[in-house]
Amino acid sequence: MLHSPEPVISVRDLRMRYGTHEVLEGVEFEIGRGEVICLLGPNGAGKTTTIEILEGFRMRSAGEVQVLGEDPARAGEDWRARTGVVLQSWRDHPRWTPRRLLSQLGGYYAPYSTPEVERPVAVDALLEMVGLDRLADQKIVTLSGGQRRRLDVAIGIVGRPELLFLDEPTAGFDPEARREFHHLVHRLSDLEGTTILLTTHDLDEAEKLADRILILADGTIVAAGSADQLARQVARDAEVRWSRDGESFVHSTADATQFVRDLLNQHGDEVTDLEVRRASLEDIYIDLVHAHERPVAEAIR
Amino acid sequence: MNATRNAIRLGLQRGWTEFVQSVRSPQDQGFYLFTALTVLGYLLIRRNDRVEGTDLLVPSVALPSILGGLIAFGVVIGPAYGLAMEREDGTLLRHKAVPHGLRGYFTGQLTLQSLGIVPQLLVILVPSFLLFDDLMSGGAGGWLTVVWVLVLGTLAMMPLGMIIGALVPNMQKVGTWGMLPILVLTGISGIFYPIQQLWGWVQVVAQIFPTYWIGLGMRSAFLPDSAAALEIGDSWRTPQTALVLTAWAIAGIIVTPLVLRRMARRQSGSQMEAARETAAQWVR
Numbered sequence: 001m002l003h004s005p006e007p008v009i010s011v012r013d014l015r016m017r018y019g020t021h022e023v024l025e026g027v028e029f030e031i032g033r034g035e036v037i038c039l040l041g042p043n044g045a046g047k048t049t050t051i052e053i054l055e056g057f058r059m060r061s062a063g064e065v066q067v068l069g070e071d072p073a074r075a076g077e078d079w080r081a082r083t084g085v086v087l088q089s090w091r092d093h094p095r096w097t098p099r100r101l102l103s104q105l106g107g108y109y110a111p112y113s114t115p116e117v118e119r120p121v122a123v124d125a126l127l128e129m130v131g132l133d134r135l136a137d138q139k140i141v142t143l144s145g146g147q148r149r150r151l152d153v154a155i156g157i158v159g160r161p162e163l164l165f166l167d168e169p170t171a172g173f174d175p176e177a178r179r180e181f182h183h184l185v186h187r188l189s190d191l192e193g194t195t196i197l198l199t200t201h202d203l204d205e206a207e208k209l210a211d212r213i214l215i216l217a218d219g220t221i222v223a224a225g226s227a228d229q230l231a232r233q234v235a236r237d238a239e240v241r242w243s244r245d246g247e248s249f250v251h252s253t254a255d256a257t258q259f260v261r262d263l264l265n266q267h268g269d270e271v272t273d274l275e276v277r278r279a280s281l282e283d284i285y286i287d288l289v290h291a292h293e294r295p296v297a298e299a300i301r
Numbered sequence: 302m303n304a305t306r307n308a309i310r311l312g313l314q315r316g317w318t319e320f321v322q323s324v325r326s327p328q329d330q331g332f333y334l335f336t337a338l339t340v341l342g343y344l345l346i347r348r349n350d351r352v353e354g355t356d357l358l359v360p361s362v363a364l365p366s367i368l369g370g371l372i373a374f375g376v377v378i379g380p381a382y383g384l385a386m387e388r389e390d391g392t393l394l395r396h397k398a399v400p401h402g403l404r405g406y407f408t409g410q411l412t413l414q415s416l417g418i419v420p421q422l423l424v425i426l427v428p429s430f431l432l433f434d435d436l437m438s439g440g441a442g443g444w445l446t447v448v449w450v451l452v453l454g455t456l457a458m459m460p461l462g463m464i465i466g467a468l469v470p471n472m473q474k475v476g477t478w479g480m481l482p483i484l485v486l487t488g489i490s491g492i493f494y495p496i497q498q499l500w501g502w503v504q505v506v507a508q509i510f511p512t513y514w515i516g517l518g519m520r521s522a523f524l525p526d527s528a529a530a531l532e533i534g535d536s537w538r539t540p541q542t543a544l545v546l547t548a549w550a551i552a553g554i555i556v557t558p559l560v561l562r563r564m565a566r567r568q569s570g571s572q573m574e575a576a577r578e579t580a581a582q583w584v585r
Contacts (some may be wrong), residue, residue, distance in 0.1 A: 048571055057397065057569040077304065081400035087570040092392040095322040104318070107311045108399040111304040159399065167570065 006069065008033050008163055008195045009054060014063035016049050023049050025219035027063070036189050036196045038206040041216035042289055047199045048088065048167055050216065054197070055085050055165050068163060081112040081119075084161030086152050088168050094141035098132050098151050099123055101140065102158055109159035120158045129187075130154045131180055145172040153181070157188065164188065166198035170205060178205070185209050203281045215285065217292040227281050234287050236279040243273040308401035309408050316412020323413070324420060337424040340367055341432070348433060357528055360433045365523040368422065369454070369516035370492035374483055375421055376455050377462035379414045381479040384466025389576050394568055403565050410463070415455060422451075438525040450518035453546040457511035460553025467564035471576045492516050497533060504533070511549045514542045 009031040016024040023046040031037050041047050052058040053065060056072035056079075065071060070079050093101050106120030113119040127133045130150040135143060143151065149172055156164055170178050182205070188194040200206055206213050207227045215223040215230075223230055238256040242249050244267060253259040256276045264271060279287075323329045347359040387393050396402030430436060437443050465479040489503050490496065490512040496504050507513045520528065521537035529537050 052569050052571065055398075057394075058571075077400040080398070080402075083398075085398040087391070087394065087398075089570075089574070090391040090395065092387065092390045092395055095326065096318070100318065104311060104315055105395065105399055105402070107314075108304075108308060108402055108405065111302040111307050112400065155395070156398075 012064040017061045038210035084156040084164040086156035099136040106158040239277040241275040308405040312405035312408025315409035320416040365519035369519035373512040376459045380462035381465040385472040446522035454515035457546040457549035460557040
């Protein structure tokens with residue numbers, strides 16, 4: 001992957017304490033320009049806290065944070081114009097229409113338009129991009145959860161941000177809306193070069209979208225890398241399934257290739273329905289999170 | 302393009318859009334209708350009564366006082382609820398996420414709440430002038446006074462509403478921290494009965510706040526000069542009215558941005574979520 005020398009996000013020893021409860025205990029990571037990064041982790045692991053600190057919406061207890069070359073806790077409006085934010089839940093502007101709200105909020109980016117990067121994105125194009133063109137003039141209160149979420153995403157990208165934060169963007173999406181959303185993320189990343197940081201609970205989604213996955217558990221990043229790299233970090237047997245003489249077999253092995261070679265050498269054509277199943281991202285995730293879980297007594301508290 | 306000016310322009314546009322939406326919404330129409338019917342009903346019942354010791358009709362004296370009270374009450378409660386609600390539903394955060402968005406948002410609130418006074422006054426003034434005689438003794442000069450008292454009174458009171466809306470922990474608390482004190486204040490400010498009937502120290506307290514002066518200013522606009530005999534010191538005390546309201550307005554213009562900035566800085570998605578959860582528990 002090509003990284004420009006200056007990372008878009010750089011986090012060093014980030015700590016966040018609420019009272020005596022330490023949510024983040026030294027989080028470290030870097031995100032390069034144009035990367036799509038997925039932040040995974042169990043509920044309460046501090047995903048939202050992390051993303052809010054990066055967005056400049058929350059003060060951190062300690063640590064060094066640089067986002068687009070500035071400290072988000074002190075960054076000004078020019079910095080704000082370069083970021084886009086989609087939070088977990090909005091219920092605002094029920095009486096407005098998508099078209100009106102998009103042109104109102106997009107208007108704030110007009111002073112930041114340059115000959116190279118036109119801001120804001122034209123409202124009609126944007127509505128079409130998120131599939132709301134036919135609902136453009138309906139009151140927002142009448143939209144479904146998924147439609148509303150797509151409007152949130154549209155508002156997040158109306159200013160053509162260099163860096164986009166998405167906190168559980170596809171919650172409440174049906175499969176088709178989800179696929180369209182993935183398409184949109186790819187498009188933003190490929191065509192516009194937008195750097196994207198998103199949180200999700202959907203591991204399949206993380207695997208599809210992310211260049212790299214960060215797993216946050218117990219207040220630190222416990223693993224980082226592409227889905228493949230993560231798989232290599234967790235030693236886990238692959239599962240080999242096959243049929244012979246109408247009977248089904250399953251075997252777990254660390255070296256699936258060798259096992260299959262032996263199997264075919266031994267039984268040849270009798271083997272049918274051969275299938276090798278590597279550990280899925282879900283297996284890896286569960287393993288990693290379990291390994292780092294707090295002592296049970298504390299978790300129950 | 303200047304980003305600050307652009308944000309203010311967008312804020313004005315936003316205020317206007319929300320005002321039009323408000324006037325069109327059955328909910329807000331119902332509210333205007335309710336206040337109008339209550340006020341007119343009261344005035345109608347007492348249309349032939351005269352104020353003790355004068356030949357002034359009760360509606361002539363009561364209408365300006367009530368208008369003053371409604372303005373003083375409305376420009377506090379409107380923004381208090383508006384702000385508390387929009388902190389909870391994400392409107393404020395949405396603006397925090399765009400460049401210069403908060404400037405636009407507060408410009409919009411200011412525009413919306415100021416415009417909101419107009420239908421409130423119209424629904425009471427228009428039928429009142431059709432139903433009752435001798436309401437406006439001051440002529441053009443009287444109307445001029447109405448305008449400046451209205452503008453200064455709004456500038457004096459609205460910051461209080463903004464501050465309440467910024468400080469309450471959630472929307473349900475606006476009743477306790479906003480509605481209740483403002484109702485008490487309206488009750489002691491000579492809107493419904495002469496302030497002189499109250500204990501001395503209450504009169505002093507009432508005269509510290511703008512509500513009393515807005516009512517007094519309104520009466521000075523509508524009533525003949527002879528009616529000043531009903532007031533403290535037998536006078537409209539116009540210079541004092543202007544002075545007190547201006548002082549509050551200046552204090553508001555200085556303090557409110559500080560409070561709003563502090564509130565906006567603390568605003569985040571999880572805080573919004575927490576407030577909403579508290580609210581949900583409260584309802585249960």
